[in-house]
Amino acid sequence: MPHSYESILENLPQGIVLLDSADTVTAFNSRALDILGPPNGAIHKGMTIDGLPGAADCRVAASRQPAMARPHTSQLALADGRMVSLTCASSREGSWILSYEDISTLIRVEDNLTEQHHRFDEALSNMPHGLCMFDSTKKLILCNASYARMYALPELLTQPGTPLVDILAYRSRQGNGPADTATYFDVVFEATARGAPASQNIVLTDGRVIKITHNPMQNGGYVATHEDVTATVQLAEELRQHRDQLEATVQSRTAEVERQARELERMLAQERSINELQRQFVAMASHEFRTPLAIIDAAAQRLLRKMGTIEPEFLNEKVDQIRASVNRIVDLMESILSAGRLDTGKTDISYDACALRSMIKTCCDRQSTIAKTHSFVLDIDGLPEFIDADPRSLSQVFTNLLSNAVKYAPGTSEIRVAAWVEAENVKVSISDDGVGIDAEDVPRLFQRYFRARTSSGIAGTGIGLNLVKQIVELHHGSIEVRSARGCGSTFIVTLPIRRNDNAFESNDAA
Structure with missing residues (x-):
């Protein structure tokens, strides 16, 4: 074999074994010795194909293929566990070439790739x-x-x-x-x-x-x-609804707590106001009762000192003082009791045929007896003969208004009373030329115990006008005042001529 031919064999990466037509080894390279060396057997020239691992089977398979066909390749496992690829090809002269290639590493890589691919498929599926x-x-x-x-x-x-x-x-x-x-x-x-x-x-x-x-x-x-994510979305929606419901509940509870706090503050303020009103009432009542009682006591002492030498004029004067003071106490007590009955709902309106014109004249005559310094000018002929009302409570209304007109007009002598019919109502006005009322005090005038600044120094309880307003409203009527400081006052009472059953029943239902 030429030297150049042996050099080619030695430089090939595969293990090469050449066989002649008698299947006897004629040449091989060192790579073949590396691959097929012990424990897989020894290679030497002249040995037969039977001593070469896998060669006989590959030779038989290759001989079955047509001449000059593609070489036959097979894989075999060596004794030491390596995997070898064996290719067997024939020449025109009938010789054979065996090519051994160690594919153990490649097999391991392929096995690894196959395993990874299997694992990937398994992971993908799961x-x-x-x-x-x-x-x-x-x-x-x-x-x-x-x-x-x-x-x-x-x-x-x-x-x-x-x-x-x-x-x-x-x-x-x-x-x-x-x-x-x-x-x-x-x-x-x-x-x-x-x-x-x-x-x-x-x-x-x-x-x-x-x-x-x-x-x-x-x-x-x-x-x-x-x-x-259906369940997650549903849960999120349920949580949102629960959150909204919780927020609504918190807002409702907060609003309720705030309402209760405001109600408590209102009740505390009302309690303070009641305490203050009670204090004012005690002070007022003490003063108001003390004055007529002092007058009675003084008149009694004067009578006692003049015992036996009392002149008729003097006696009449003192008796009038005593009676006026007693009447003042009675009126005061009646106002307080009436206000209490209204507060507890124990005052009822007893409708009857009320001769309003005659009642007003009677009230004016009574005031003339008590307050001889004032005269009453009446223009009430326009009133109907009767209206549906409670005579007893209306008498208290006009007595109170006439008494106030006299009391708050100390420097004048005339009290004017006028009455007329307007639509289905009667209107009665009582006017004086007294001290009048400041404009800012007018809206509070009918509040219980309230007294206008212009009433300073004039006896009064602050109960009367509140009582008047309540009685008038129980008759489904109204009362208004027109006044200014130093210009006197006019109180106008409006009452229905006929009892309004619908309004009455509605008011009872309320």
């Missing part, structure tokens, strides 16, 4: 979420079992190359397609535009909510995961 991969033309590359189960896809539609439009059409027929297809593709466009993953909750026609995350690939396709 993913809880659906996974699918589409190319740039929206044709399926692969999908896992969860994706197929999620949409009940037949095996035919899970094969590579299936168009997405076919999958969606099938799902639409099955009733689990996207409720809004346009929205379904929005996330694809968003992911493509951003070049980054994009997620969106898609509502299906069967009511499920699927979270789809698209991740674009460099080749124009995308990988998508499909996660059923």
Whole structure:
């Protein structure tokens, strides 16, 4: 063999063994010794093919192929556990070439890749979420079992190359397609535009909510995961409703607490006001009772000193003082008792035929007897003969108003009383030219125990006008005042001529 031919054999990476037509070894390189050396056997020239691992079988297989056909290749395991690829090829002269190549490392790599691929397939199949991969033309590359189960896809539609439009059409027929297809593709466009993953909750026609995350690939396709988040969305909605309900409950409870706090503050303020009114009443009542009692005591002492020498005029004067003071005490007590009966609801209006004109004249005559310094000018002929009212309580109303007119007009002598009919009502006005009332005091004039600033130094309880207003309103009437400081006052009482049964019954129901 030429020297150059041996050099070629030595530089080949495979182990080469040359056989003649009698299947006897004629040449081999050192790489063949490395691969086939002990414990796999020794190689030497002149040995037969039977001493070469796998050679006989490969030679038989190759001889069965047509002459000059492609060489036959097989794999065999050596005694030391290595894997070898053996290729057997014939020449025109009938000789044979055996090529041995150690493929143990390659086998291990392939086995490792196969194992990894198996594990990848197993992981893909066991993913809880659906996974699918589409190319740039929206044709399926692969999908896992969860994706197929999620949409009940037949095996035919899970094969590579299936168009997405076919999958969606099938799902639409099955009733689990996207409720809004346009929205379904929005996330694809968003992911493509951003070049980054994009997620969106898609509502299906069967009511499920699927979270789809698209991740674009460099080749124009995308990988998508499909996660059923129906329960999560429902839970989130329930939590939101619970939160809203809780907030509403907190707001309601807060409002109730605030209302109770305001009510407590109101009651405390009312309690303070009542305490203050009681204090004022005690002071007022003490003063008001003390004055007529002092007059009575003084008159009695004068009478006692003049015992036996009492002149009729003097006696009449003192008796009038005593009677006036007694009447003042009686009136005061009656006002207090009437106000108390109104507060407790024990005062009822007893409707009867009330001769209002005659009543007003009687009240004026009584005041003339008590207050001889004043005269009463009456213009009441326009009143009807009778109205439906409670004579006893109305007598108290006009007695109080006439008494006030006299009391708060000490420097004048005339009290004017006028009355007329207006629509279905009668109106009675009582006017004086007395001290009058400040404009800012007028709105509070009918409050219990309130006394105007212009009444300073004039006896009074602040009960009378409040009592008057309540009695008039029980008759479904009204009272108003027109006054100014130093210009006198006019009180106008409006009363219905006939009893208003509807208003009366409505008021009772209330």
